[in-house]
Amino acid sequence: MKRKIVALLLLMSMALSLWAPATAAGTMPFSDVKPTSWYYTYVKELYEAGVINGMTDTTFCPQTPSTLAHALKLILLAAGYPEQSPTTPHWASGYYRLASEKGFLPASDKQLLLDEPITRLQMAEMIVKVLGLSRIRQTPSPFADTSDPYALILHDHGIFKGSDQGALLVFKPNDSITRAEISTVIWRVYHIEEVSPAPPDPGEPEDPDQEYILFWGQKVPVVKEIPVCPYDPDLFRKNENGVVTYESKQYTSQFGIDVSRYQGNIDWKQVKQAGVDFAIIRLGYRGYGSGALVMDPYFEKNITEARQAGIKVGVYFFSQAITAEEGAEEARYALDALKGRKLDYPIVFDWEPYDSSLNPRTEGLSDEILTQCAVAFCETVKEAGYQPMVYSNLSYFYLHFDLSKLTEYPFWLAQYNEKPSFYYHFDIWQYGELPVPGIQGNVDMNVQLVAKK
Template identity: 35%
Template sequence: MKRKTELLQILTSIMLIIALGGTKAYAAEVEGTFRDVPVGSWFEEAVAYVWENGLMSGTGEDTFSPDMAMTRGMLVTVLYRAAGSPSWEETGEETFLDVQPDAWYRDGVYWARAEGIADGYSQTQFGPNDLVTREQLVTMLWRFAGSEQAGGELEFNDQDMISSWAVQAVRWAGDNGLVSGKLGNFFDPQGQATRAETAVILTRYCQWAAAEDPESGLEEEEEPEEEEQEEQEEQPSNPLAHNPYDPEAFVVENGFLTYQGDAASHIGVDVSAHQGEIDWERVAASGVEFAMIRVGYRGYTAGNIYQDAYFEANINGALDAGLQVGIYFFSQATTVSEAREEALQTLEWIEDYDITYPVVFDWERVDSDSSRTKDTTGTVVTACAKAFCTVVEEAAYTPMTYGSPSKVGKDLHLSELTDYAFWLAHYTTGWQPTSFQYFFNMWQYSSNGSVDGIDGRVDLNLCLTNWPNS
């Protein structure tokens, strides 16, 4: 499977949509900034959003030029910013004669070419000042988002005018509410895309992408008390090993929970794009020994698979800082086939990295009316966990499952998963020893941790196992 344009397709939503109350607040911020953006106009809130978040800037001190046509140079620069302005190395293939070394759009041009978002007309011509059509705008955004196939039907009155290479992109954008027709339900594929239209479509994309990330829809408790055991489905009677750890041996040192008994004790964090940019050297210097990094997730509505926007930055940063690294995939699988698909995609994404900690199946229920997993049974979830772990084990990695006390038995039948390591999520008051009665290899004991080098909250973990390859 071709590596999707993971380039932080969801980064925009994760970093920029801190709260989806979003655009109206931004409009208040930008009011009066641009004299050519009328209050109450159809593009006012979108312009405010892209300006406030650094995706698009004004064309003058107090002008946005909403009716100005977008150029290729402008558009690739906007997408490059949405991807977090990733660094790239010159390879000697920077051959476009119409892209000068000091051009403001140069980074965006060569980044977009490397990622398959926008090619040149030839090896020497990119056309940075050429105007962008509406179908070209949608196609570049579609490639940025991973080129997902769309199954909906085109319903524009001028759909026969859409170029064959743009049909899938326009269908995808229509299916997800990113574009709508002009007066008379015409898409106007060859019409010039304006800066206002670009701002609106990009804002809609950010909001759509945020809704697809299941972790963004989960409510995190500040520091929950002991979790009450929910009513559990009946499980097979396979015996589960009991919690062997001495409660008196859990000791807080230097801001982290440690274990000073007859077991391993390793300090760790787990991270995803929600943490943003991380200074891994500072994290390592703080005493952290390992990182569990989100490689990707399946959306909880449409069920598409995405690479975590910061996966590459996080894994390279953690490894370069000397940390041991494990991986987790945030699953929303509803069938064994989907679980295998998630495992295979995970293996493809991690094959070039030194993974010494487990590869984790992290399935969490999203209680939303639009969630595809809200009615999934524990029997199905457990079968999916087995399928994922089997694929991981066959690839010579250490498979692991993840869950909290209230989910064990309801969503995850541990008695059927005793061949695999288990990562416990249990946030106790004051980091008191967990009352979980069964064996676990790793304990996520806080979702409200503070670690030097990471802005905001981060999950803290204690690993009680020495892994074979670590």
């Protein structure tokens, strides 16, 4: 019997307007993009989907260098972040602020200016940071002119394939990236999660009972002990405020947010009036460099005032554990801070990687140890009588955590797409960042799927 393959079609929405405001998507009007041009198909498809527009009504200017401003907006929106309002007179200042806060900007000795061209390597660095990509092949650099990991990661994922220079393949890391080139790259970003069955390995023994998920070109064995996602993607609805709901014969939904000190002082009464049902509140974190355990300075205020406003609450701990002992230590820290308080939602293990340029203590942590950290945290929480939960994104759920060790814990999925595409059952889906009355700036938006009785 041939092995069974579960193919995930992880398509990202392309109905976004980037660069100049589009008048109407449709037949491409650009006189300088010829059907014989190598980039014609990429520009055409993105234009017809309303993703990009020209420099003028009739010209695309394919060889004009892309600026940092244009690249930031293209990359962030392609990754599922919402449009950002300006924070200064520059139209792209909101995107710059978001990228700066999240650590997405490329490392540089000087101030990066929004209207200056960016290099190919700077573009690669931003895409890797925004999408959270890592190498999926341990092969030498295919490029004759660079072994930079950001370039190799994009090549691994088929986002940037390089240029032929005689018999050599080159990346040209210090060259500006043109509008034609970044259109091609962004097209590939939108298609990065489209997967198809990999050819069988003739040296691999046939296992008639094993199913696989194909993700980013890798075969990931299905863990049969974890229930399959039961939700119909077509039943997720988004209202005029960007709030996602779900309704079926089996499930209904609750609207939630997750907050930390970055949201500052919150007017929880306004938040409740805006329709928020629950909030997952950051209790604390471990320093990525020091390893110190730190209480979120707004935790007590947030949990107290949210409950007073009638909002149900849970908590999360931002982990940087590097041993199972540290995972358990983080859970005990959270339990001590809670002091026996009743929670409506779980205590969540939230482990996320930091960029290697920051020299985080988690750099090089093995997937086995990461999983042990999660299990130690969750078991400590469970032994104390609370419900644990694991938060992560597609990449870490599929390629890093050993899910066979996490079958006892519910999942909180982070996936900034129009619809979730996770193979397994999840309880909460974090789908984007949007403004909510009572909170300054944007806040993470979540929908909980609740089984009907």
